[in-house]
Amino acid sequence: MLAETARKLVEGKAKVARIRELRRPDHPTGFSRELFAEMAELGFTALSIPEDFGGMGLGLFDLAQILESLGRELAPEPVLTTAVLGAVPLLRGGSDDQKQWFLPSLAAGETVVTLALDEAGMRDRWFSPKTRLERSAEGFALSGEKIQVADALVADAFIVTCESPSGLALALVDAKAPGVSIERQFRVDSRAVGIVRFDGVAVRESDLLQGDARAILQETLDRAAVALSAEMLGAAEKAFADTVGYLKERVQFGVPIGSFQALQHRAATLYCELQLLRSAVMAAARAADEAPEAFPRLAALAKATANETFLHVAKEAIQMHGGVGMTDEFDIGFYLKRAQAAAVTFGDTSHHRRRWAELNGY
Amino acid sequence: MSDLEAFREEVRAFLEEHAPKSLRGTSPCGPFDGYWGGKKHPPVDPDVLRWRDVCYERGFTAPTWPREYGGAGLSRKHAAILWEEMRAMGLPRPVVGFGFAMIGPTLLEYGSEELKREHLPKIARGEIRWCQGYSEPGAGSDLANVQMRAERDGDHFILNGQKIWTSHADKSDWIFCLVRTNSSAKKQQGITFILVDMETPGVTPRKIDLISGSSPFCETFFENVRVPVRNVVGEIDKGWTVGKALLAHERANIGSSIGRMPGSGQRELVDRARRHLAWSEGKIEDAVLREQIAELGMIEEAFQLTLDRVAQKAQSGNPGSESSILKVVATELKQRRYELGQAIGGLQSLGWEGPGFDADDLAFTREWLRSRANTIEGGSSEIQRNIIAKQVLGLPEVK
Numbered sequence: 001m002l003a004e005t006a007r008k009l010v011e012g013k014a015k016v017a018r019i020r021e022l023r024r025p026d027h028p029t030g031f032s033r034e035l036f037a038e039m040a041e042l043g044f045t046a047l048s049i050p051e052d053f054g055g056m057g058l059g060l061f062d063l064a065q066i067l068e069s070l071g072r073e074l075a076p077e078p079v080l081t082t083a084v085l086g087a088v089p090l091l092r093g094g095s096d097d098q099k100q101w102f103l104p105s106l107a108a109g110e111t112v113v114t115l116a117l118d119e120a121g122m123r124d125r126w127f128s129p130k131t132r133l134e135r136s137a138e139g140f141a142l143s144g145e146k147i148q149v150a151d152a153l154v155a156d157a158f159i160v161t162c163e164s165p166s167g168l169a170l171a172l173v174d175a176k177a178p179g180v181s182i183e184r185q186f187r188v189d190s191r192a193v194g195i196v197r198f199d200g201v202a203v204r205e206s207d208l209l210q211g212d213a214r215a216i217l218q219e220t221l222d223r224a225a226v227a228l229s230a231e232m233l234g235a236a237e238k239a240f241a242d243t244v245g246y247l248k249e250r251v252q253f254g255v256p257i258g259s260f261q262a263l264q265h266r267a268a269t270l271y272c273e274l275q276l277l278r279s280a281v282m283a284a285a286r287a288a289d290e291a292p293e294a295f296p297r298l299a300a301l302a303k304a305t306a307n308e309t310f311l312h313v314a315k316e317a318i319q320m321h322g323g324v325g326m327t328d329e330f331d332i333g334f335y336l337k338r339a340q341a342a343a344v345t346f347g348d349t350s351h352h353r354r355r356w357a358e359l360n361g362y
Numbered sequence: 363m364s365d366l367e368a369f370r371e372e373v374r375a376f377l378e379e380h381a382p383k384s385l386r387g388t389s390p391c392g393p394f395d396g397y398w399g400g401k402k403h404p405p406v407d408p409d410v411l412r413w414r415d416v417c418y419e420r421g422f423t424a425p426t427w428p429r430e431y432g433g434a435g436l437s438r439k440h441a442a443i444l445w446e447e448m449r450a451m452g453l454p455r456p457v458v459g460f461g462f463a464m465i466g467p468t469l470l471e472y473g474s475e476e477l478k479r480e481h482l483p484k485i486a487r488g489e490i491r492w493c494q495g496y497s498e499p500g501a502g503s504d505l506a507n508v509q510m511r512a513e514r515d516g517d518h519f520i521l522n523g524q525k526i527w528t529s530h531a532d533k534s535d536w537i538f539c540l541v542r543t544n545s546s547a548k549k550q551q552g553i554t555f556i557l558v559d560m561e562t563p564g565v566t567p568r569k570i571d572l573i574s575g576s577s578p579f580c581e582t583f584f585e586n587v588r589v590p591v592r593n594v595v596g597e598i599d600k601g602w603t604v605g606k607a608l609l610a611h612e613r614a615n616i617g618s619s620i621g622r623m624p625g626s627g628q629r630e631l632v633d634r635a636r637r638h639l640a641w642s643e644g645k646i647e648d649a650v651l652r653e654q655i656a657e658l659g660m661i662e663e664a665f666q667l668t669l670d671r672v673a674q675k676a677q678s679g680n681p682g683s684e685s686s687i688l689k690v691v692a693t694e695l696k697q698r699r700y701e702l703g704q705a706i707g708g709l710q711s712l713g714w715e716g717p718g719f720d721a722d723d724l725a726f727t728r729e730w731l732r733s734r735a736n737t738i739e740g741g742s743s744e745i746q747r748n749i750i751a752k753q754v755l756g757l758p759e760v761k
């Protein structure tokens with residue numbers, strides 16, 4: 001039902017064309033604050049946060065359906081960021097204080113907490129960050145540089161992956177803390193990401209997430225991969241539907257181009273791939289809630305499949321639109337840009353295939 | 363406990379008590395894919411027949427068929443549980459073949475009461491083996507172009523002509539055919555669907571060798587074959603509708619029989635990699651082949667999940683255009699699996715027979731060759747894509 005609401009909302013107010021507005025360098029956030037507030041009001045951010053912390057206590061399966069709807073129009077509002085990148089590490093490793101402080105306002109969409117994960121040259125070595133947490137008189141000092149941090153411009157706090165004297169650590173850092181600086185980056189998919197630099201930022205013991213940092217990070221990455229796959233599923237399906245629509249409309253040689261078998265067969269192939277993607281995403285999202293032992297494998301399956309399928313659909317979509325597909329004025333190109341960005345976020349295909357092989361014992 | 367859970371318990375108890383020990387764990391990963399039945403079946407392990415009999419008594423060989431025709435009258439959901447539990451114990455399906463998978467469901471939908479009573483229980487018991495007389499030299503993808511003639515002579519038809527690619531015709535007892543009863547009408551409109559006892563004088567199957575060296579199929583000649591009119595399924599001249607419905611069952615069966623062995627492709631390839639490739643620290647050293655196996659394993663899993671999803675969605679009995687999707691994906695997946703297996707085998711994948719090759723590798727090579735047929739038989743992948751484009755995506759016909 002929430003998925004239906006999400007779909008109506010994006011169709012009514014968030015058509016993909018608005019990216020042309022959001023991508024302008026002077027746009028303050030890269031997404032719509034009003035729309036995000038409305039999404040929060042509808043429960044999108046509260047959905048997967050436990051009821052004890054002001055959420056709705058639903059699982060990844062429900063969240064995935066919302067993200068799929070948002071994905072159809074490539075809506076960049078920070079729902080995934082809030083509900084996964086911020087909430088999951090806090091839920092797993094946050095102290096009671098941290099949870100009490102952050103989770104209710106994340107649920108309400110009033111706060112954005114994001115994950116400062118990637119570094120230049122890091123690729124998928126997320127468990128060996130160069131960002132360092134060193135002992136200092138007051139506790140620790142954090143130094144390093146994170147790139148393409150999702151929603152960095154609007155984040156109230158960052159969960160920073162870093163190397164501490166005792167190994168991998170996750171530090172919760174206030175965005176306004178002295179020594180934190182944020183610089184906007186402009187990306188092919190127009191998402192408002194940024195470089196975040198930490199220059200000897202003071203971190204207290206109590207700012208570190210507790211428990212096994214590797215396990216927390218792995219679970220966050222798996223959940224993020226599946227959440228993003230759901231978004232990609234929605235996007236791929238929409239790009240495909242628009243393309244099939246175009247095949248029926250566009251006339252050449254006196255007939256709709258959709259009557260050409262060369263195009264029919266390629267459309268049929270894409271349709272089959274989309275069916276497999278849907279199955280993989282639904283199974284992975286469901287496993288997160290119901291079958292934790294199967295979840296890591298299925299997360300790898302979902303993301304690798306989403307990477308391949310969304311890119312394939314987006315490339316074919318442009319080809320089948322011909323010249324107009326190449327124009328900035330036409331929307332279909334946004335899907336290719338997003339497909340490429342999403343395909344290298346939270347694990348590219350090669351990463352997930354290697355992980356799958358490992359989890360299957362070869 | 364829900365009704366379905368209770369049924370699962372009941373099935374488990376049934377299998378625990380009745381499934382022959384010798385058959386447990388032999389299938390679906392093992393070599394035995396089930397009992398094809400028929401009067402010409404070579405001698406078989408008595409446990410296979412015992413297994414068939416205990417299942418038949420409960421209606422479990424064809425569980426969704428009504429009881430009066432030898433089934434158990436189960437819903438698709440209940441039947442899915444039965445298959446799942448058999449699969450979990452590595453048990454083969456008690457009866458398999460074109461009777462169970464194709465003509466049975468078609469008779470249920472279109473057959474006269476008389477034909478149902480005559481044939482369905484025998485199919486469910488695996489007493490009669492069926493083959494498919496659709497293709498002819500001039501009618502492959504363009505199936506509606508069948509030319510085999512059926513001329514009326516009182517309460518009989520007299521059949522003359524040739525069928526081709528008739529799989530297992532030499533081992534079958536009956537054949538279901540598309541024949542031409544009216545050549546003046548539009549080609550789809552003069553076709554009749556008819557059942558023929560292969561012992562009728564004038565029916566002659568002749569084996570054809572495949573590139574894999576085996577001869578699972580035949581040309582089947584018909585010379586003045588007298589067939590009672592009551593053997594027509596559906597109406598005279600309206601057999602095309604019946605024939606197409608059967609094709610959907612055929613495709614669905616090809617798709618789901620491949621999916622009936624979850625993970626088996628990946629398992630087989632990893633086993634092969636253990637024999638043929640270098641490993642270090644528990645990993646296949648060759649990064650390219652390793653990634654290709656993972657790619658295949660993932661498609662296989664996504665396909666399995668899709669089968670489950672389709673099964674949950676389909677409330678009523680008959681497969682529709684989703685059977686085309688499943689057929690395309692399943693058959694291309696299967697081919698990919700054998701190609702990759704051959705790549706893993708290297709020189710050892712080249713054996714035909716004789717010294718220097720072990721039995722598994724020899725069998726694999728034959729299967730690799732056989733798998734090329736998967737995207738041709740049962741309607742080629744191109745034809746399936748035509749169906750998806752038109753029936754699912756609503757793309758226009760070529761003018």
Ligand SMILES: Cc1cc2nc3c(=O)[nH]c(=O)nc-3n(C[C@H](O)[C@H](O)[C@H](O)COP(=O)(O)OP(=O)(O)OC[C@H]3O[C@@H](n4cnc5c(N)ncnc54)[C@H](O)[C@@H]3O)c2cc1C
Binds near residue numbers: 497498502528739
């Ligand atoms: C192992 C095996 C078992 C078989 N068993 C049986 C059986 O038991 N009973 C039975 O009746 N038949 C059987 N067949 C026959 C099978 O159904 C036909 O081979 C199949 O329908 C293709 O027909 P064809 O061989 O005449 O090829 P053709 O129709 O001549 O096709 C040749 C090529 O042209 C392509 N093509 C044809 N039409 C189109 C189109 N409209 N658009 C795009 N491409 C097109 C095809 O896809 C194919 O690639 C079997 C075949 C094989 C290989």
